[in-house]
Amino acid sequence: MKKVKTVLLGLIIPVLVVIFWWYATNYGNTPESILPKISTVGKTIGAMWTAGSLQEDLIISLQRVVEGYLISAVLGIVLGTIMGMSETVRKIFQPTVTTIRQIPIMAWIPLLILWCGIGEASKIVIIVIASFFPIMVNTLSGISQTPLEYVEVAKLYKISKWKTFIRVYLPHALPHIQTGLKLGLGVLWMAVVAAELIASTSGIGYRMSYARTLMQSDVVIICMIVIGIIGILMDKLLTIIFTALTPWERKRRERG
Amino acid sequence: MAEENSLVINHLNKKFDVDKKQVEILKDINLTIKKGEFITIVGHSGCGKSTLLKIIAGLVGYSEGEIIRNGKPVTGPDTDCGMVFQEHRLLPWLKIKDNIGFGLDKSDKQKWNETVQKHIELVKLQGFENAYPSQLSGGMSQRAAIARGLVTSPDILLLDEPFGALDALTRVQMQKEILRIWEEEQTTMIMVTHDIDEAIYLGNRIVVMSARPGEIKEIITVDSANAKVRGSTDFSYYKQKVYKHFFEDERETEEYNI
Numbered sequence: 001m002k003k004v005k006t007v008l009l010g011l012i013i014p015v016l017v018v019i020f021w022w023y024a025t026n027y028g029n030t031p032e033s034i035l036p037k038i039s040t041v042g043k044t045i046g047a048m049w050t051a052g053s054l055q056e057d058l059i060i061s062l063q064r065v066v067e068g069y070l071i072s073a074v075l076g077i078v079l080g081t082i083m084g085m086s087e088t089v090r091k092i093f094q095p096t097v098t099t100i101r102q103i104p105i106m107a108w109i110p111l112l113i114l115w116c117g118i119g120e121a122s123k124i125v126i127i128v129i130a131s132f133f134p135i136m137v138n139t140l141s142g143i144s145q146t147p148l149e150y151v152e153v154a155k156l157y158k159i160s161k162w163k164t165f166i167r168v169y170l171p172h173a174l175p176h177i178q179t180g181l182k183l184g185l186g187v188l189w190m191a192v193v194a195a196e197l198i199a200s201t202s203g204i205g206y207r208m209s210y211a212r213t214l215m216q217s218d219v220v221i222i223c224m225i226v227i228g229i230i231g232i233l234m235d236k237l238l239t240i241i242f243t244a245l246t247p248w249e250r251k252r253r254e255r256g
Numbered sequence: 257m258a259e260e261n262s263l264v265i266n267h268l269n270k271k272f273d274v275d276k277k278q279v280e281i282l283k284d285i286n287l288t289i290k291k292g293e294f295i296t297i298v299g300h301s302g303c304g305k306s307t308l309l310k311i312i313a314g315l316v317g318y319s320e321g322e323i324i325r326n327g328k329p330v331t332g333p334d335t336d337c338g339m340v341f342q343e344h345r346l347l348p349w350l351k352i353k354d355n356i357g358f359g360l361d362k363s364d365k366q367k368w369n370e371t372v373q374k375h376i377e378l379v380k381l382q383g384f385e386n387a388y389p390s391q392l393s394g395g396m397s398q399r400a401a402i403a404r405g406l407v408t409s410p411d412i413l414l415l416d417e418p419f420g421a422l423d424a425l426t427r428v429q430m431q432k433e434i435l436r437i438w439e440e441e442q443t444t445m446i447m448v449t450h451d452i453d454e455a456i457y458l459g460n461r462i463v464v465m466s467a468r469p470g471e472i473k474e475i476i477t478v479d480s481a482n483a484k485v486r487g488s489t490d491f492s493y494y495k496q497k498v499y500k501h502f503f504e505d506e507r508e509t510e511e512y513n514i
Contacts, residue, residue, distance in 0.1 A: 149345050152345075153347070156333045158332075158334065171349035171350075252390040
């Protein structure tokens with residue numbers, strides 16, 4: 001019952017947007033090239049689907065997203081953990097990492113094209129650079145903020161370093177890692193679209209930029225909706241995984 | 257032959273560096289504790305009593321002197337010495353049974369289960385094996401912490417103000433429980449406390465400490481059985497005896513505050 005209510009509440013704004021959209025395109029005098037009718041968008045989705053271009057673009061972009069995301073998740077969690085566990089490593093990396101973090105992802109593109117060409121590699125690298133930092137920074141803070149009181153308990157029982165990591169540091173960091181992964185997800189699509197806008201002949205981002213030059217606003221809108229929906233699905237998937245990984249958090253929240 | 261003394265402390269000194277100046281935390285501590293004794297240590301906060309416990313546990317080093325724990329000089333933490341802290345320090349992500357069995361070798365799963373179950377029963381937490389710490393009350397959490405401290409069957413259990421954060425009623429209840437556990441397990445117990453009543457009620461001997469530097473002012477042996485009855489004349493006699501030390505100290509601390 002509570003779940004149904006949550007879903008319904010979340011649907012209020014999308015429904016209002018659709019109503020407004022429908023009203024503006026049917027009763028206002030908005031030209032189709034600026035804001036197409038809902039029915040036009042529906043027809044275009046159908047056409048794109050039967051032509052197979054929507055699935056094709058989606059699969060290509062998803063492939064890049066998943067590959068890049070997995071790489072940056074592994075790199076981010078591993079490096080964040082090592083930096084969190086060792087103060088020396090943290091001191092070595094932190095200034096450099098903080099500096100590189102400030103560079104906007106778009107600024108990397110020219111160099112990356114020179115270095116990695118215009119193939120898949122440059123796109124994956126862009127995605128990795130974009131989503132790596134939030135994951136790493138949050139993992140680092142999760143590990144390094146582990147209360148020393150808990151570490152002392154492990155010391156008291158002569159628990160080995162590795163076991164202390166598995167049983168004390170890692171569980172403490174898990175909610176932080178989740179936050180990092182979700183933030184990484186947020187910039188993921190930004191990166192993939194940016195990468196495809198510039199040097200590509202495939203993918204959702206490419207489709208969008210191509211449609212823009214042809215004034216096909218319906219295609220642009222479809223691509224935006226598709227990205228949004230995949231984004232929320234991936235976010236939900238992460239929530240499900242981490243809820244299963246951190247059952248104690250749920251118990252704590254239930255207690256309030 | 258079994259060692260007669262659980263703990264021997266000789267001329268122990270502990271100094272900390274604070275702003276490049278050496279501050280004496282503990283000064284010339286001498287204490288011998290027999291096997292199976294219940295020792296309570298009372299003193300002002302900041303008198304170094306918690307540091308003393310951590311030194312005994314091997315978590316903190318010391319500057320001079322010697323400490324012999326169970327016949328061996330203390331070089332670090334070991335499973336022959338358990339510790340319970342003021343905050344229960346249960347790991348939020350482990351179920352109660354896993355928290356209790358935290359310090360126990362899990363390679364023999366069956367033995368682990370048996371030992372953990374035995375200690376859950378010892379602290380009367382049956383039915384909460386699979387609960388998480390956030391689902392337990394303060395008193396129950398502290399019971400679990402005591403069970404965790406005892407699970408490796410240590411010869412000594414150190415208790416650092418374990419009931420300090422509990423409400424008055426739960427506190428009295430827990431004092432009874434720890435006495436029962438002490439009688440059942442025959443573990444040497446060393447408890448640091450602020451609470452003079454608690455110190456008299458639980459201790460065979462009460463170690464009274466002064467602050468800055470932490471020194472032992474007096475060791476009071478509670479040898480009258482009547483002293484364990486709160487409100488009895490013997491109880492008030494010991495209470496007077498302990499109080500006396502702190503009234504003297506109070507004038508000093510007032511001067512510090514100005």
